[in-house]
Amino acid sequence: MSSAPSCAQVLMRLLRGYQVEKVFGIPGVHTIELYRGLPGSDLQHITPRHEQGAAFMADGYARASGKPGVCFLITGPGLTNAATAMAQAYSDSVPMLVISAVNRREDLGMGRGRLHELPRQSDVSRGFCIWQHSLTEAEQLPEVLARAFQLLSSSRPGPVHIEIPIDLFPAPMPGRLEDYRASPAAQLPAASSAAVATAAEWLQNAERPVILLGGGAQACGRDATQIAEKLAAPVFLSLAAKGIVDERHPLCGGANLSFDCVRERVENADVVLAVATELAETDRNLVRDNYAFKGKVIRVDIDPAQLVCNANPDLAICADAGETLQQLNAALAPGNDSAREAAEQQLAQTVQDCRKEWWGGSEERFPWVEALRKALPDDGILVTDSTQLAYNTNHALPLYSARSHITCTTGYGTLGFALPAAVGAKLSSERDVLALIGDGGLMFTLGELAVAVEQQLALPILVWNNSGYGEIRDFMDGAEVPQEGVNLRTPDFVALAKSFGAEGCRIERPEQLGAAVAEALNRKTPTLIEITAP
Template identity: 80%
Template sequence: MHGTDPQCTDQQPPRPSTGPSCAQVLMHLLRQYHIDTVFGIPGVHTIELYRGLPGSGLTHITPRHEQGAAFMADGYARASGKPGVCFLITGPGVTNAATAMAQAWSDSVPMLVISAVNRREDLGMGRGRLHELPRQQDVSRGFCIWQHTLTSAEQLPDVLARAFQMMVGGRPGPVHIEIPVDLFPAPMPGVLTDYRAAPAPVLPAASADAIASAAKWLSKARNPVILVGGGAQQCGAACTALAEKLAAPVFLSLAAKGIVDERHPLCGGANLSFSDVRARIENADVVLAVATELAETDRNLVRDNYRFSGKLIRVDIDPAQLVCNATPDLAICADACAVVQQLCDALPAGDQQRQQQVASDVAALIRDCRNEWWTGSEERFPWVQVLREALPADGILVTDSTQLAYNTNHALPLYHPRSHITCTTGYGTLGFALPAAIGARLASTRPVVGLIGDGGIMFTLGELAAAVEQQLPLPILVWNNSGYGEIRDFMDEAAVPQEGVNLHAPDFVALARAFGAEGCRIDKPEQLSAAVAEAFARKGPTLIEITAP
């Protein structure tokens, strides 16, 4: 319930101005932690929370559904590198956002979820209070890296400090803090300026012995390979330098697209699922896997992992990931950026002649992959080519689970870190791209393009209204194949009758205009560049419906 019926609210009378409230300190501390934007829908249980918002320096964005709020926070976090923040009401606010929080957990995205919960004297009592859940934290327990229920206002600074340490000091993910509604107006001691953020943690580097062992193996390797995962977003330059020193090809997980410029001659892109790339990895005498899960989603759902014939070195900040999916010969639990730089410093300058040979091999590998890329989807290749031309060099591509996006995963090169924001790398929910693109565009001045299917956009279509309110120059491409096309193809391949996959679609262009956005419909690849350019020039979002071939 998001109404303001006075008979069923927990609103408090205005507080006397004796000192800051818990809500005011919360807003102040968020700014101290360099947060500038929050996403949420006010409700009767968060009225007093919002009393602390004016004058805080925070920008509040109102989505049309709490799932949209968390998807926006996800896109904001991936584009900026800072935690995305949501404000949620008790009960349905948390359950509505649960899917998006699980997506953030799956993709290791830092997200701070601040939710209300019923008054302290009502917790666990089952009195039938408004928005009551018997154990609200159980909803998010399986997909949060940490949770806490505030039991006194004075706990807030310590709890926030721990939350930010958890989000930036190890493997990131969502943190859920629930605050009883009677604590939002609770007085805090002192004045706002007494409250400061805790310092960011210094992440660990590798031991000298570990670096010496890794450098020895890599320097002696005749055909080393580097695998880079999404946890290496901050170290693209160091990964590139290391590849050059080793004259080693670099292959990226889907979450890592753009970390190493895919135009670089040693970069083989996000093509881990293809047979020739797999053979190169399996026949390498040393594989260095940096901040990657080595999961099936990295390999575009190829279930069988690599049969490593040489030595495997794994680097990850999360010790559990060092042995997940493949057991290494050397496990280095440390910050990926620190380790890659340490290895660069420990290795001699690269052999340029060998670099040229490996670059030629990588180019041949990519050419050989094309036969696998486009088998059964040749008609989509021109769309991928034109989309690469339409997307500015520093642009961010935000994709959903839809057929054209699966092709862009492999065949659309990206040039900068934090350029690829997708839900196809893990949990794989639908409806992600529209709100995540909004969050990304709010976080960055870089141009953003969203790509979503006609089925997926129906999950979160209402978020067009938020993009209109913010006047975001945001092209949203809707790949309209009249249903759940990928599942339809799988049904045909498995000789299963097509059930539930052929959908009635609304007039997306008319709907966009009804929201106050612009809309257009195209059916030829050569129309795409002009449509995207016009969308970037507008003040407000543009829905570009693509009639799939």
Template identity: 80%
Template sequence: MSSAASQTTSSPSTAQQPLPSCAQVLMYLLRQYDVDTVFGIPGVHTIELYRGLPGSGLIHITPRHEQGAAFMADGYARASGKPGVCFLITGPGVTNAATAMAQAFSDSIPMLVISAVNRREDLGTGRGRLHELPRQQDVTRGFCVWQHAVTSAEQLPETLARAFQVMHAPRPGPVHIEIPIDLFPAPMQRPLADYRAVAPTALPAAAADTVATAAKWLGAAKNPVILLGGGAQEAGKEATALTEKLAAPVFQSLAAKGIVDERHPLCGGANLSFSNVRERIENADVVLAVATELAETDRNLVRDNYAFNGKVIRVDLDPAQLVCNANPDLAICADAKATLEQLLDALPTKDNTKAQQQTATEVEELLRGCRNEWWPGSEGRYPWVQALRDALPENGIFVTDSTQLAYNTNHALRLFQPRSHITCTTGYGTLGFALPAAIGAALASPRPVIGLIGDGGIMFTLGELAAAVEQKLSLPILVWNNSGYGEIRDFMDEAAVEQEGVNLHAPDFVGLARSFGAEGCRIDSPEQLSEAVADAFARKGPTLIEITAPS
């Protein structure tokens, strides 16, 4: 063979390109599924996973605790409507994230958790390997909507396709995929460009005869009511139009807050727990409940459900939810947005200006009654709610933790757009949510974000300030400092239980914020809030604003 022939045979241009690793295909497919940001802490078991990250187009955010990673993914998902994605190490990474995953499960938030697990040869052997957790999937089984253990590299594309289908419908939540550490570097069988995402299944529309029946009932109703839940996030325009067409008051769960602009004269806000609103719902001749569980968490922890005296129409993608907490007279298993569009088309158009004015007057009176219920005992917090409304831009996202002021903002702070209210105050109801969730929301959306958390709650996840500093997020974090677990303290007093474990030593929050490289300030009057928040939005980096709570 000639020298020239030898050179031609070994030319790099004709040599076979190496096949991608499982980790590379994972990153490539995540981008195909429109993932742009992942949250995780690298560990010795995920080094080969991270080999696939550079050049993938994915942005990696490093929290300071895996619970923070999953809370960030949660906030990202709620603000964007897309799944939040976490990378976790084997064992402690999974257990550290468990609380945040359970919060997402409770609120039906799509979250993809990809964790390592020990080598296939070590699984179930009890050899005492690093991070070994016997039956790791058992830990997350109770709060995942789907799980899968990948046992060969070629399973990965199908596994991801199934995961994104599950997170799309009918009832999203966390999905956990675990991958043995020996599979991350394993070669795949095809070139990278051969792998493609699978489009999500179209959401079902309602049957025409069912829509016709619903339209007939609603069109003939004398005093209908519309109830919206968190599953109606994409149906704000249609819900508003239907409210106007029926001249019906609309009330929203805490998860639905802002889907219909709370300035709208027919919108009664998130006030489902108050007695006059309950009476109005119970005495309606037709109730249209859209994508809501009708659970005590929707009613802000009022345990007793409504005693419906009229017909109940329920719309939900999940057939199990259609009969949960209240049996419907008409069940529509379909997408909220599509169903409301169908109802709008089926209902006749008529001039109902006078009826709308009458309903607006009724809603105004109902809201006055709600205020008479929600403020006794918390009058000192009302000016702070007003100040928050002034400080939060119209398109702002408000992220709240379980803290006293947040319970008031649930009802009294009006929000104007869908995906404006991100809260953990009901549902699973954990602490430490708001700081990392606000970081996730700020990374997901160009809209301004404000976080509200208590002095007790922020101690759970305070380290995540460092992640916000790294990302240079113009993020105001309000710390409601009532010197302990104030809400629990009040409940102890009400129950005549001696206060124990609720009066806490607090650090110098402003000093701590500055030690992280964030800004910090302390205010003690509502009049100072707007300026403090405006300064925070103008700064490249987070600002911790400590609020001295009124006694």
């Protein structure tokens, strides 16, 4: 007679049942019994060099694949180390499941000085998770996981944190291991026929319609494009939405919402269709003033709170973006070719006018943006950190497919994101991935280069080396504040990369970038490409 499965074993089986393939984490003394459940589970474990890297990798994995990224963390410092990355994922609505240990049940709240003890650990994560739960009995696990995955797949996503007392990992579970199965995902909500009819009528009769897409519209590219063609409407993208509509399409205005000429076009539209977007200031280049919409606003979002965020709508549709745009596309009549041609010409001029508004230094960096576009495969994924060149690629580098732009330059805006997030993205997809990070940001998470080497990832890592925090340096100069704390001594990045077992090279001209990236994509190890910033 076989022994009863442990809570840890059931956890691993259920994760596989929910289509989890990889988990990111660092084992600790408190999670030994958790890891006893891994062998035979068919889960691949990836070991970062810091728990922040684990959560960044889970973030990149989720954004590239559309599936939740999963982390295993130890009690106390494991969770607090991952907190920054979890907060970034919360800000950008990225599905992430974090399983952490917590002290034994009899020790909770007692202040006995136990190892890794963190009083009220659950309170730490509550502010940057869409749901947090503390397991009190092993038998609760299947229901708790079912709730977690329903939230991750059927509502506005974000991190979910489940903490499990260390005495529960080896606890016996009832029944046989093979009897534990995942619960089916809920069907996503569609819009009411009345709401679709009203939206279709307003849009069909509009003379100057505009479509705004946010990061929650990843599955909407085909329908959004067809709606734009039927309406002769320009489509503008948030930074999280880059590539959802192919930016080569003549009705796609790209991620240019930060420029006045685009803002004027949006504000003067007679009908705006805003889909799965916060309309946040980070998409307006930190312009704090909300849009002064003069026409009607239709907002579509799965989260009712977002329907009134930053702008009140005239029609609020609380439903899945993909389902709603399919319904709306079916309800709209074919458009007028001459109206579409006129809209395309007007949009081309608007996009050209954006360049007149570029901030200082953009023109000298533009050749690097052009070189990067040529070097990146058409279906490649660009992962960017908060660095000067990335602020230009946000707007000036067109992308052609959904889930091709992974960036931390929105929302929370932490540093050190791009390297581990690119590792996670590459581990989730057969698509080529390219990371772009500054010299300052790279030093936050440089250790994760070792993971890329271990996993034999063909990953080009572009390091924009301006010997410091260049953006903040420019802001200080603009504000006439003496430069302090922004000029850094940087290491020999190429030598450092080679010490990890990676390849490395240094380039100084944009025309060198294509060959360097092509060589990197043909290797079975990451390549750090240091760019000497002009």
